[in-house]
Amino acid sequence: MSLEMTMSQPLSRESRGFPDYELPRLVRLTDNLHGAAFFLMKLLPARHMLDRAAADGRLKPGGTICETTSGTFGLALAMLAAVRGYRLILVSDPAIDEHLHKRLLELGVTLEIVEKPYEVGGFQTARLDRLRAALEANPGSFCPSQYGNADNPRAYAEVAEQIAERLGHVDCLVGTVGSGGSMSGIARFLRHLNPDLHVIGVDTPHSVVFGQPDGKRLLRGLGNSLVPPNVDHRQFDEVHWVGAAEAFLATRRLHQHHALYQGGTSGAAYLVADWWARTHPDRKVVTLFPDEGHRYVATIYNDDWLTTLPGWTGVLPEAPQPVAHPSDVRPNWSSFRWDRRTLDEVLAAGTPVARDLAEAA
Amino acid sequence: MPGDVISRFASVRLGTRGNQRKEQGFGQVNGHHGEILQGVFPDDVGRLYRGLVTLPCNIVSSTAVFRPAPGNLVTVPDDKLKAAEAARLTLDSLGLHDQGGHLTVESTIPVGLGMGSSTADVVAAIRAVADAHGAALAADEVARLAVRAETASDSIMHGDLAVLFAQREGNVLEHLGPALPPLEVLSVNTAPGTGVDTVKQPPADYDDWEVQAFRPLRGMLRRAIRTGDAALLGRVATASARISQRHLPKPAFEEINAIAASTGALGIQVAHSGTVVGLLFDPRNPATARRVAEATSRLDTIGLPPALHFRTDAVEVRHVA
Numbered sequence A: 001m002s003l004e005m006t007m008s009q010p011l012s013r014e015s016r017g018f019p020d021y022e023l024p025r026l027v028r029l030t031d032n033l034h035g036a037a038f039f040l041m042k043l044l045p046a047r048h049m050l051d052r053a054a055a056d057g058r059l060k061p062g063g064t065i066c067e068t069t070s071g072t073f074g075l076a077l078a079m080l081a082a083v084r085g086y087r088l089i090l091v092s093d094p095a096i097d098e099h100l101h102k103r104l105l106e107l108g109v110t111l112e113i114v115e116k117p118y119e120v121g122g123f124q125t126a127r128l129d130r131l132r133a134a135l136e137a138n139p140g141s142f143c144p145s146q147y148g149n150a151d152n153p154r155a156y157a158e159v160a161e162q163i164a165e166r167l168g169h170v171d172c173l174v175g176t177v178g179s180g181g182s183m184s185g186i187a188r189f190l191r192h193l194n195p196d197l198h199v200i201g202v203d204t205p206h207s208v209v210f211g212q213p214d215g216k217r218l219l220r221g222l223g224n225s226l227v228p229p230n231v232d233h234r235q236f237d238e239v240h241w242v243g244a245a246e247a248f249l250a251t252r253r254l255h256q257h258h259a260l261y262q263g264g265t266s267g268a269a270y271l272v273a274d275w276w277a278r279t280h281p282d283r284k285v286v287t288l289f290p291d292e293g294h295r296y297v298a299t300i301y302n303d304d305w306l307t308t309l310p311g312w313t314g315v316l317p318e319a320p321q322p323v324a325h326p327s328d329v330r331p332n333w334s335s336f337r338w339d340r341r342t343l344d345e346v347l348a349a350g351t352p353v354a355r356d357l358a359e360a361a
Numbered sequence B: 001m002p003g004d005v006i007s008r009f010a011s012v013r014l015g016t017r018g019n020q021r022k023e024q025g026f027g028q029v030n031g032h033h034g035e036i037l038q039g040v041f042p043d044d045v046g047r048l049y050r051g052l053v054t055l056p057c058n059i060v061s062s063t064a065v066f067r068p069a070p071g072n073l074v075t076v077p078d079d080k081l082k083a084a085e086a087a088r089l090t091l092d093s094l095g096l097h098d099q100g101g102h103l104t105v106e107s108t109i110p111v112g113l114g115m116g117s118s119t120a121d122v123v124a125a126i127r128a129v130a131d132a133h134g135a136a137l138a139a140d141e142v143a144r145l146a147v148r149a150e151t152a153s154d155s156i157m158h159g160d161l162a163v164l165f166a167q168r169e170g171n172v173l174e175h176l177g178p179a180l181p182p183l184e185v186l187s188v189n190t191a192p193g194t195g196v197d198t199v200k201q202p203p204a205d206y207d208d209w210e211v212q213a214f215r216p217l218r219g220m221l222r223r224a225i226r227t228g229d230a231a232l233l234g235r236v237a238t239a240s241a242r243i244s245q246r247h248l249p250k251p252a253f254e255e256i257n258a259i260a261a262s263t264g265a266l267g268i269q270v271a272h273s274g275t276v277v278g279l280l281f282d283p284r285n286p287a288t289a290r291r292v293a294e295a296t297s298r299l300d301t302i303g304l305p306p307a308l309h310f311r312t313d314a315v316e317v318r319h320v321a
């Protein structure tokens, strides 16, 4: 859409929404560590994507939105669809949380649960097929596609504005990466004001986002089985992989020490950001806490559930284990110098084994 | 009758026309050195406007003298068409439709560099006409007359006040504070002898990312002004200059930026519709004199000797060249 068209568009704020729920509350955790605690981070990109689609006609008044998600993005879309009068079809799988399921139904969502995974491609491909069918069955419907829609990262200019206004100069940004929208978006906006900004992406073992081989993951919300186009790999100086048990324990620490009741990805971000802030006491760090803890009462905040997790030790590691290549998968917290490279550049740099052989030759 | 109401209102504002009219009115306004920030910005309800934050330069100015007389409006020099138009609009707004007079405009602001020469002539003319009739116009009223005369105006009618100014509407989008944190500016004209027709230029066609990127710049600017942090101001100016570089590129931009970075400048700042670039230094830092001297000699070696050196908080000129 051209700038002149954008400028003559109807007002986004006139469309109903939750402006005061979109931005995080900034909390100072230590001298040099600030947390940006969201109610539901996805409200901001969801609202921006819908605004933009409504402005250029991809989404008609009273139109239909189709998306595949079983997480917070679906909830954000459902809240907006409910107050803006859109029909919302969400494709999900049986792993969807029971309470979230009920909540989505209450908000008027048409939920399509894919019952069986494909033999090749699993639930992910099965869900994408079902989404395609839903889009075909509803001509003119709009799919926000949070993984590829450039309005997802661009939405986060408002968070960057808030950080710049409240914290001024920031040295380091730490956050989890799922679709890549929040971290790629905020990193690029803040780096425009500070080219030296140090950016740390937090992923989880067996997520392919930063080049690990795909596998089963217990920690949800971050990581992915595909590489979303919205991950701008060149924004990242460091990548950390945090396991489920340590992320959940860190989530509890965040509550115990700082009284912030947040979800599991917040714990993963906190673990890494707290370590970096401790080891760089003269640098200002800000980290993102994407959602609140209420959805995790029966899990992360339930000791019976938590202590039976695979890999549960009850102690937090002091520091990450540095690895020389993403293919070096560790079950626990590990870190890697990404150095603002593309995924291809990092993978082409060779596995440690290949490099050792080359050096030996 | 409505007409009566209007003319009565006009004469109230003027005082009684005949009595309050002076032999001649005087108007003056300082120029600027381009902008700290220019882009598109949402207002309170989210509608986007083109807007800017001016960097004041109080060592150059325009001055106008207006002598009211019946009949035609004569302007000297006669190529100051915008100033003449502004004087006419001001007379009309005061209800003096068949009044004319003699307007003289003089300026020390270089033309075509993006230092506000056109708006300064216009504002000086408006102030001179108003003064001649005993009317003190508020800055907002001057701004609205100015944009009618020249389509887009700089915010110099607001003086040193830090405002985010919608240059096509003449409105203040946001009052940022009483003044910017003080800066010491080393000024380079990147295209000597050519100049830019600052008025005829098409407005920048920012892309979707840039439209959003102006938000954090505005956020950091608010903090810079609220806390008097010149370093943050330098970051905002440099970021805005980088975006401007995609729309009205300055020759030798990267070289100048590198000199600024290596001599300890806070950043650089550009005239977003002109040719001047400013290297920004902190006047409160004792190292600034040495840094300015070093930057000056480095600029000399790339063939761009600084033409001006000034402080934003003092009327003091130090010609370097």
Ligand SMILES: Cc1ncc(COP(=O)(O)O)c(C=O)c1O
Pocket: A042, A071, A072, A073, A176, A177, A178, A179, A180, A181, A182, A183, A220, A221, A222, A263, A265, A266, A290, A291
């Ligand atoms: C709870 C939670 N944390 C973190 C993320 C990752 O954010 P992003 O998709 O912007 O990378 C998500 C994304 O869905 C999420 O739901």
